[in-house]
Amino acid sequence: MSSPFASRLGLEHPLIQAPMSGSSPPALVAAVSNAGGLGSLGAGYLEPQAILEQAAQVRALGDRPYAIGLFVLPDEFDADMSAVAKAREQLDALMAREGLDVRTSLPTRWAPRFSEQFAALCEARPAVASFAFGLINPAQLRELQQRDIYVIGTATTVTEARAWAAAGADAVCVQGAEAGGHRGTFLHEAEDAMIGLFALLPLTVRALAESSSEVPVIAAGGIMDGRGMLAAEVLGAAASQLGTAFLTCPECSAAETWKRDLPHVEADQVTTIRGFSGRAARGLRNRFVEAMPEALEGLPYPVLNALTAPLRRAAAAAGRGDLLSEWCGQAAGLVRPQPAAELVARLMHEYRLARRLQAP
Ligand SMILES: Cc1cc2nc3c(=O)[nH]c(=O)nc-3n(C[C@H](O)[C@H](O)[C@H](O)COP(=O)(O)O)c2cc1C
Secondary structure, three states: OOHHHHHHHHHOEEEEEOOOOOOOOOHHHHHHHOOOEEEEEEOOOOOOOHHHHHHHHHHHHHOOOOOEEEEEOOOOOOHHHHHHHHHHHHHOOOHHOOOOOOOOOOOOOOOHHHHHHHHHHHHOOOOEEEEOOOOOOOOHHHHHHHHHOOOEEEEOHHHHHHHHHHHHOOOEEEEEEOEEEEEOOOOOOHHOOOOOOHHHHHHHHHHHHHHHOOEEEEEEEOOOOHHHHHHHHOOOOOOEEOHHHHHOOOOOOOOHHHOOOOHHHHHHHHHEOOOOOOOEEEEOHHHHHOOOHHHHOOOOOHHHHHHHHHHHHHHHHHHHHOOOOOOOOOOOHOOOOOOOOOOOOHHHHHHHHHHHOOOO
């Protein structure tokens, strides 16, 4: 897979392990980068100090290029405290019913301040900065450029891809509707931006070419093997970004129960869920999703995300995958549990094989 994108970043393979906030620890990131792909530290939930510490751990494990991924959010959030109180009551009742010995609490902040996370990212100076949920501003783009940090913006529609290209991103990652985890959507309602990768990718490639933009397009959503990577390349992708495929690696910090569930997931069990975080995300329809208290429906991200954190932590500790946010893409059933370096080698072997089979 000869790719100017990979050469520009000094990667052996045009393969990105997606930033997965909460599930992409330094060991996974370094293993992928050391194997010739681009490992990404999903830092959306990390306080600035933790970003610096985890970035240092990645660097200590190898000196290959890696990415840090952040969620672009306002620094401060207002919450409707009567809705918060109702949601807490319902969550506490749910945890009591399910025999989990924890209760919700009011956090000191709903989420880390984006501006402080951004400053930590600049200080850590990874090769790549990856953003979802919004655009960065021109001053922030300049700061990254001054440090020679390559910028990838996440888009779920052609309009969002154009917005990132206009904002000066070095590459746009299109996130198809198949993709696991939170939707990166920021200019539309999430349900209006559920476009399958086979439609979104070539539409975006054409739109950016028509606007004479040289911005490479990265494909994300449902890619689980080398054939999928080749298909994305044929449709114009400069690289493939895989999240779910890496969740079953031993280096991944996803809960064991979640890892065990993934190989058995049927695509019709994977759905769009707001009830864990207040923002549309793709994951497994489990007991929590079925029993989700109505009071949670109206609460926005990141308020609800902070309120459900104790439940998710307790569920993981108790091995209760049915109460956990088991994020995954629609093709989760195709996971192959194995060490990350082996998975990278296998993906590239499959990619080369598929390419040979397609050759005239
Ligand atoms: C567990 C999990 C967490 C994720 N967290 C993030 C994140 O922090 N930042 C981000 O840009 N994308 C995140 N994503 C989305 C990925 O970047 C990517 O779009 C998705 O994994 C691609 O689809 P796939 O899971 O089918 O490979 C996450 C995905 C998963 C599965």
